[in-house]
Amino acid sequence: MDSGESAYARYLDGDETAVGEIIRDFRDGLILYINSFVRDLNAAEELCEDAFVKLFTKKPRFHGNSKFRTFLYSFGRNAALDYLRREKRRQNIGLDECGEISLDEISLEESYLREERKKAVYKAMSKLKDEQRQVLWLMYFEDFSAREAAAVMKKTAHAAETLAYRARQALKAELEKEGFTYEDL
Numbered sequence: 239m240d241s242g243e244s245a246y247a248r249y250l251d252g253d254e255t256a257v258g259e260i261i262r263d264f265r266d267g268l269i270l271y272i273n274s275f276v277r278d279l280n281a282a283e284e285l286c287e288d289a290f291v292k293l294f295t296k297k298p299r300f301h302g303n304s305k306f307r308t309f310l311y312s313f314g315r316n317a318a319l320d321y322l323r324r325e326k327r328r329q330n331i332g333l334d335e336c337g338e339i340s341l342d343e344i345s346l347e348e349s350y351l352r353e354e355r356k357k358a359v360y361k362a363m364s365k366l367k368d369e370q371r372q373v374l375w376l377m378y379f380e381d382f383s384a385r386e387a388a389a390v391m392k393k394t395a396h397a398a399e400t401l402a403y404r405a406r407q408a409l410k411a412e413l414e415k416e417g418f419t420y421e422d423l
Contacts, residue, residue: 242306250297257294264307265290267380268314274375275318276325277364285321289313304389308382311390315372355418362412370405377402 273282388398
């Protein structure tokens with residue numbers, strides 16, 4: 239997969255086919271990232287579309303200071319934060335539901351235990367502070383480096399590394415409250 243830079247450059251030069259390429263390469267990951275903020279998959283899909291619309295209508299210049307993915311995820315983060323501000327004013331409370339995850343495990347017992355561990359991690363992550371949850375999501379679910387996560391979160395790389403360390407400690411503490419040990423995960 240191209241990092242997206244060349245496709246975006248082609249789009250800015252007038253190649254409309256690059257739009258589909260960018261959306262195809264980044265849509266799913268961006269939706270999951272936005273969903274980590276809003277906890278509503280339908281809203282995350284709409285916000286992802288809004289981020290792409292903003293990218294393709296405003297056509298901001300990509301200067302190459304970071305990876306294109308980091309540049310794009312910043313749009314998604316901003317869209318999610320705007321959404322959360324609007325929702326906070328409306329006083330709506332979101333539901334914290336886990337969607338079904340398809341499993342291709344060999345034994346039913348293993349798949350059940352794995353599902354329970356995923357739910358426990360998801361539940362524990364939902365108890366973390368927003369920034370802690372964001373940095374863990376970016377670094378461990380989206381495979382961002384600390385520097386890339388820092389760029390998305392508008393922090394220094396050192397601040398992101400420190401935040402990630404503290405987030406891991408907080409996650410570990412939450413999981414231990416639920417009775418999990420390091421070996422269980």
